[in-house]
Amino acid sequence: MNNEMTSHDPLSNDDGFWGLLLGKKYDKIPESERTLENLVSEFYIGRTKRTDSRFESIDDLLAELEDQSPDSAQRILLTIWAEEKWAQKSSGSNGFRVETNFEDELRRLEQEGLFVEELADGFTLVWPSKEVRVTTREGNRVRSRLFEQAHPLFVREDGAGEIEVRGAKNRIKKFSKTFTDSDGVNRIERSQTTQHVIDGLASIFDDEIEALTLTEVEFQRTYLPDGSSLSLSNPTGVRNDLNSDAVFQELVDLQSLSELSHLGFNHNKTGKKVELKVERQETGFYFEIKDRYLPESEKEAIQLLIEDKLGISFDNIYPYDVQLRDSYIFHQILTGAVDTYNRYFDDLPDEERSLLNKFIEVAEIDTFECYRCHEVYEEEEPEECEECEGDSFKEDIQREVSIDDEAIHEAALESLKETSATLSDNGINFLNVSIDAYETKNNGYIRATFQEVASAGKEANTHRYEYINYCLGNGRLPRRINQYLLNSVLVVYGKAYLNGRENFGTIDLHDLLITDSPEDLFVSAVRNSTSQFRNRIIGRAGEAFERLQDLHQRGAAGEFDDLSQEERKELKGDYDYNKFERDVFYLLKFMFLFTERWGREGETETDGCLVIPEDEGYFIASYDPKLTYTKKGYDLDAGEKNKAAWYMVTENLGGALSVSLSDNENLDAHLFVSNNFREGQFPYVASRVQEWFEQSENVEKGDIPVAFLPLESLLSLYDIFDRHYDPIIEYPSVKTAFRKAFIEKIRNGEDGYSVVDTDACDAVEERVLQALKGTTRNRTLKDHTE
Incomplete structure (x- = not known):
């Protein structure tokens, strides 16, 4: 071994490379001590078994690196690093079948602008990138510039034409779109099944799974008055609490398994966390496992164990109509989900179909897809494809489901208008309840005014409230409600119902339209809104404090002293008077x-x-x-x-x-x-x-x-x-x-x-x-x- 190695050798002198491998640890190593031996020793920590399985000792690894060119040496270290990161990522269903030459497909990715690094043992690093604006200090000035930010995807080929990709879900999604543009690459999709899984999932209430302790469970809806979600978490296990009289039957039951969001387990052998997530899409739901940091040898065994004990398959999609309540399908259709409409609408009860027909419009469009290049034309069949000059087309009918938000608003308003002028809830009376329409320039609201009277013995207290309520579906919550922190109840449908809305009182549109007692839903939502109101303030005040503190510190440091008119204009574009006014309000509202x-x-x-x-x-x-x-x-x-x-x-x-x-x-x-x-x-x-x-x-x-x-x-x-x-x-x-x-x-x-x-x-x-x-x-x- 060459003990004369210095920090000026090509391999040890590559700051960017060692920064990637060691992260913040690299920054803590003095520049004078960044020899190859020291850097490899730091890299070896935490990777002992993985490294020794390839090289019997760290000395053998150093000797191999010194015998290689800098590029080859980097490839060796990157492979060990990638193998470690691969094990830290969750295994999943991100598989692809490649029928063409894999190396040719990688070259195609490079032509599409992705950076590709081929490593050993079937590993490949693919680096999707995006432009991000970064604010940096440059001498006596602060400037904001665009940089290409890259994050890795870890790709591994099995040698038989199948590859698996691990990494962040959003980056895999973008990678998949580019990778499958080739006729020789197909994503391995889950298959539809008519299997009923509720009975199998019911075992979480009474059966222990060998080698796994159930430590977390979450239901996205329960039998609470507003259907709020329920999460149980205990590192020693949640099974006793889940089966307690206060939870089982009162808040959830076996039917609630259709609202299951995730299960968390502790792997008893390694102490690592394993999570089973329920992912929902238009046509049904499927299961994904999160098994980061587990040894690769344990991952497959745990997947098979969970599939066996819970009666599920990670390769299947389970249709909603086999598992779920009609109200869930009702809201899925109100997202504009065409596949859900095509699959389930005709099988819904008459009441659900009648309601939906008031709020949706289904348009059918004739489509013509070119057999040669798959370009799609609408309404009229062209004589020739503009893209490839082909003259043969596949004819089909495409549906579009549009949502009439105004009709939903009117229906919700009419239902809430049936609320009595006097209401009572647990000793608190609501007097002079008035509900009417309230229009602004951009949005329609449902305004509710009332006097809340609380009394005990000879004492009574009266407070007047005004609630600016809104029907929230697939769009965004009006900025007015949060920027002015208005008292609000949300009538939710479509995506807003499916995704939930924290820190607000909510009314399920489906429940509102079929109930005989809209006042009960309204009072419950007002109660929940009141109890959650300070949480709305706390979150926004904390964010406002960070922004205002940054503004103050930059001003105190003199960053605004010698700005040109153009620079001042750019600052106002990023943070203007309205944002300053909003943030000051959030802090004052938090305190008063x-x-x-x-x-x-x-x-x-x-x-x-x-x-x-x-x-x-x-x-x-x-x-x-x-x-x-x-x-x-x-x-x-x-x-x-x-x-x-x-x-x-x-x-x-x-x-x-x-x-x-x-x-x-x-x-x-x-x-x-x-x-x-x-x-x-x-x-x-x-x-x-x-x-x-x-x-x-x-x-x-x-x-x-x-x-x-x-x-x-x-x-x-x-x-x-x-x-x-x-x-x-x-x-x-x-x-x-x-x-x-x-x-x-x-x-x-x-x-x-x-x-x-x-x-x-x-x-x-x-x-x-x-x-x-x-x-x-x-x-x-x-x-x-x-």
């Missing part, structure tokens, strides 16, 4: 639940309304976020001063905020929020506001503060609230301390304005910590380990 976002297009109104409960009444403030990419800061010119004063005067005189203001009560403050203020303008803005008040009649005179909330302070307040989230939510005294401290910092300014700076935020946290002292447990909890 009654906050509302306004700022509708074409309306002269403040961007938002901050409403914070106090001992008696509310602290109510309008607020406006201001984004700037200039070094000087946002210019609060005369127009902005006048707008702030206009908001405060008009809202006090009966604008939208008047519903929260008592008679003769002033708006408490107006907040500006910006990532960069011009602090010298603060006194003039406050002065202008007071001038408006002095000139306005019917408004009680007094100091109405203008508050300036820098983005850094908003982020600090969010961080305080997030770090102390549990006690703030659970202890009224801590929540009150946070609110009072924040309000005081707005009110206790000088010269008509206040600045909520980082010192003010520190004072807010100090008040929170003081309040927390009164919540500390003085007793020791029982030690359950005894």
